[in-house]
Ligand SMILES: [Zn+2]
């Protein structure tokens with residue numbers, strides 16, 4: 001019988017990625033507490049998995065002895081029954097369902113207020129039947145300090161109204177959620193705003209001297225900061241009518257896919273991009 005397996009990658013001291021095969025969560029640890037960035041879509045218990053990681057690496061020794069980028073496989077049996085006393089909090093990069101399915105394991109979580117509505121819609125069951133976890137709002141410029149491990153919140157609306165990026169200040173690493181990634185970037189539906197997206201990318205570009213690496217929630221894990229500019233250029237070429245779309249079905253919606261080199265933007269078909277033409 002197949003047992004569930006999860007791949008954990010130590011990114012650097014005090015930071016791990018947790019893969020569920022579709023979406024990636026991140027775990028950050030400081031001297032005083034730990035923070036889970038997103039709770040995924042398909043974990044039996046993301047909280048127990050995080051506690052298991054915080055208890056130390058599988059086998060023996062400490063995480064400090066394990067080199068960066070090393071991968072460790074945990075089975076469901078490794079996680080079942082795991083208990084931990086290290087304080088663990090939860091933050092969502094945005095309110096899309098694939099980042100929030102494990103939220104019910106927590107009493108409360110951080111999210112940007114502009115995605116509160118989206119979160120409630122994606123989690124109607126929880127909110128209609130029970131109180132559900134409490135939301136605590138984070139804003140642009142806030143810092144969550146885990147204990148010598150400050151994380152700065154950057155509001156980057158576009159993919160959703162309340163999307164945030166997280167800057168691990170000391171590690172010089174940026175976590176942009178779904179807003180910067182290889183492959184598909186979802187921009188269709190009423191909870192997104194493509195018009196705000198380019199300015200959000202410029203905001204990240206303006207901070208580029210503060211980070212050396214990006215860690216994305218889907219597709220390729222690790223990217224160079226230059227990739228933000230590639231996404232910006234890709235988006236501009238689409239919005240200037242330079243890219244021909246392809247019609248596709250996604251999650252029951254007909255959408256237009258724009259292959260823009262670095263990434264593919266998935267956009268509402270009624271959104272039309274006019275090519276810039278000479279004055280008439
Ligand atoms: Zn998303």
Ligand SMILES: [Zn+2]
Nearest residue numbers: 023096098178
């Ligand atoms: Zn996602």
